[in-house]
Amino acid sequence: MRLCRAKRSDAVSSKSVNAMLPIHPQPLPDEILSSWMTRLALENQFPLHTFYNKLIQFKGEIWNRDTDRFLQPLLLSQLEKYTGQPQATLQHLSLRYYESILFDHLSEVGNAPWLIPLGIYHRRRRRFGIHYCPVCLAEDRDPYFRRKWRLAFYVACEKHRCLMESGCPRCSAPVTYYRLGMGRSFEIKKYKLSTCASCGYNMGWSKPRQLHSADPQTENILFDLLQTFDRQGWHPPVPSAYSALLFFKGLITLVRLLGRRSVRQRLEPLASEYQLPNQPNRHCEFEISSIEVRSMLLMAALKLIQNWPDRFVEVCQTTGLTNSRITGDLLNEPFWLSQTIRCNLSRPNTALPVEEAKSIHQYLQKHNLPFTKINIQRTLSCSRRYATRIMETLHREQTE
Numbered sequence: 001m002r003l004c005r006a007k008r009s010d011a012v013s014s015k016s017v018n019a020m021l022p023i024h025p026q027p028l029p030d031e032i033l034s035s036w037m038t039r040l041a042l043e044n045q046f047p048l049h050t051f052y053n054k055l056i057q058f059k060g061e062i063w064n065r066d067t068d069r070f071l072q073p074l075l076l077s078q079l080e081k082y083t084g085q086p087q088a089t090l091q092h093l094s095l096r097y098y099e100s101i102l103f104d105h106l107s108e109v110g111n112a113p114w115l116i117p118l119g120i121y122h123r124r125r126r127r128f129g130i131h132y133c134p135v136c137l138a139e140d141r142d143p144y145f146r147r148k149w150r151l152a153f154y155v156a157c158e159k160h161r162c163l164m165e166s167g168c169p170r171c172s173a174p175v176t177y178y179r180l181g182m183g184r185s186f187e188i189k190k191y192k193l194s195t196c197a198s199c200g201y202n203m204g205w206s207k208p209r210q211l212h213s214a215d216p217q218t219e220n221i222l223f224d225l226l227q228t229f230d231r232q233g234w235h236p237p238v239p240s241a242y243s244a245l246l247f248f249k250g251l252i253t254l255v256r257l258l259g260r261r262s263v264r265q266r267l268e269p270l271a272s273e274y275q276l277p278n279q280p281n282r283h284c285e286f287e288i289s290s291i292e293v294r295s296m297l298l299m300a301a302l303k304l305i306q307n308w309p310d311r312f313v314e315v316c317q318t319t320g321l322t323n324s325r326i327t328g329d330l331l332n333e334p335f336w337l338s339q340t341i342r343c344n345l346s347r348p349n350t351a352l353p354v355e356e357a358k359s360i361h362q363y364l365q366k367h368n369l370p371f372t373k374i375n376i377q378r379t380l381s382c383s384r385r386y387a388t389r390i391m392e393t394l395h396r397e398q399t400e
Contacts, residue, residue: 019081019082020082020083020084021040021044021055021082021083022044023040023043023044024040024082024083024084024085025039025040025043025142027085027089027093028142028144030146030147030148030229031093031144031145031146031147032068032093032094032095032145032146032147032149032150033067033068033090033093033094034067034068034145034177034178035144035145035146035177035193036093036144037052037062037067037079037178038177038178038180038193039142039144039193040079040083042180042191042193048062048063048178048180049063052075055082056075056078056079056082057078058074058075058078060072060074060075062075063123063178064120064122064123065120066108066109066118066120067178068093068094068095068147068150069094069095069096069106069107069108069109069112069115070108070109071090071091071094071096071108073087076090076091093147094147095115095147095150097147098114098151100245101229101244101245101248102114102115102151102244102245102248103245104245111287113248113249113252113287114151114152114153114248114252114287115150115151115152115287116128116129116130116131116150116151116152116287116288117129117287117288118130123179124176125174125175125176126174127174127288128166128167128174128175129150129174130145130149130150130166130174130175130176130177131149131150131154131164131165131166131175131291132145132149132164132165132175132194132203133149133157133159133160133162133164133165133208134162134165134203134204134205134206134207134208135157135159135160135162135208136157136159136160137194137203137204138194138204138205140194140204142192143192143193143194143204144193145175145177145193148226148229149164152286152287152294153225153226153251153255153294153298154226155211155222155291155294155295155298156211156222156223156226156295158223158226158227160208161210161211161223162208162209162210162211163208163209163210163211163291163292163295164291165203165206165209165291166290166291168196168198168199168201168203169201169203169206169207170196170199170201171196171198171199171201173196173197173198173199175196175203176197176198177193177195177197178197179197179198180193180195180197211295213299215299215303217306218299218302218303218306219299221237221302221306222298222299222302224237225237225302228244237302237305237306237308238250238305238308238336239308240308240335240336240381241334241336246334246335246336247334247336249333249334250333250334250336250337251301251302251305252286253333253337254301254304254305254337255286255297255298255301256286257326258276258284258297258300258301259283259284259285259286259289259297260283261279261282261283262325263321263326264276264277264279264284266319266320266321267315267319269318269319270315270318270319273303274300274303274304274315275296275299275300276296276297276300277289277292277293277296277297279293284297308336308340308381309340309344309381309382309383312340313340313344313345313383316341316344316345317344317345321345322345322346323341323342323345323346326341326345336381339380339381339382340380340381340382343380343381343382343383343386344382344383344386354393354394354397356390357390357391357393357394357397358394358397360376360379360380360390361394363379364376364379371391371394373387373388373391374387376390376391
């Protein structure tokens, strides 16, 4: 009897040890969660639905939602059990990695700044939400999709300096690598993630399109910005944007501002310098626009922030963009942008609040800085005229 019990105990122990999958590939650099989950199933020679339903023992829905945003604790727990990957590592592969960098908190549903929507309809995708660099896919020994390729401002590959692609060049279908292996006659072992699930074309064979820009300085700023997440530390293009979150909050406001039809019409006299989309009868919604449109809007915004705030103020004053015309986009925006607009683009006869002048004076005193025009300009990123008004307002208050 004791011998039988010992054999049963050994069998249970052996079963728990063998729970690990025979093939469990490691996540590749910057790989997005859905890409790794697809490779995991294909390298184990199983269609995705069968693999996760039968082998991983997860009975819930996976592919009818944005898997890289909607993280299911039970699914992560089962993946940890069968692959040995900690749940913290799996969460790091998701789009939540960009929390406190691009947005405060990433909701599981709805639109989010800087993220390209997938347009999910059941298990299909109606929008081109997953982009790729064809040269990267061609060079990969094991092709995979990067997390940063889901970002709307990632319009070009910083390594190969070519435009991103948004779909299959042969059949024009969106990228849906999770559908590889669906169908009884599909031979999984012959295909990689660079294969179009609709027509079988290898997207790594796509001819790369170079990013053509008439402004090398702005182009260098763009590629430097695209490398933000591949290095340590934050090097802001705008000195007063002390964190990546503050900078990207302001940048998305400028991009959306340039996407407005009325703003583009006012910038027409500067068309030779600021190349904006030629779509006079419609607004350009940044996250759902084509790569070509997004690259134009982004390059124009990056050109505006050079020598901040002087160039931006000069363009706005030249084209008649005042505070009242653009404040609709400035709700809850970072200080470096909203204060610059309010200080430099308001009408001259607008009264300056006394409390604001006092708070600036107190701030400079706290940091042991003299109450001078130059210190006010550096602190607020404002014009000399506005700094003068602050000093005059405080002086008037103290003498009364």
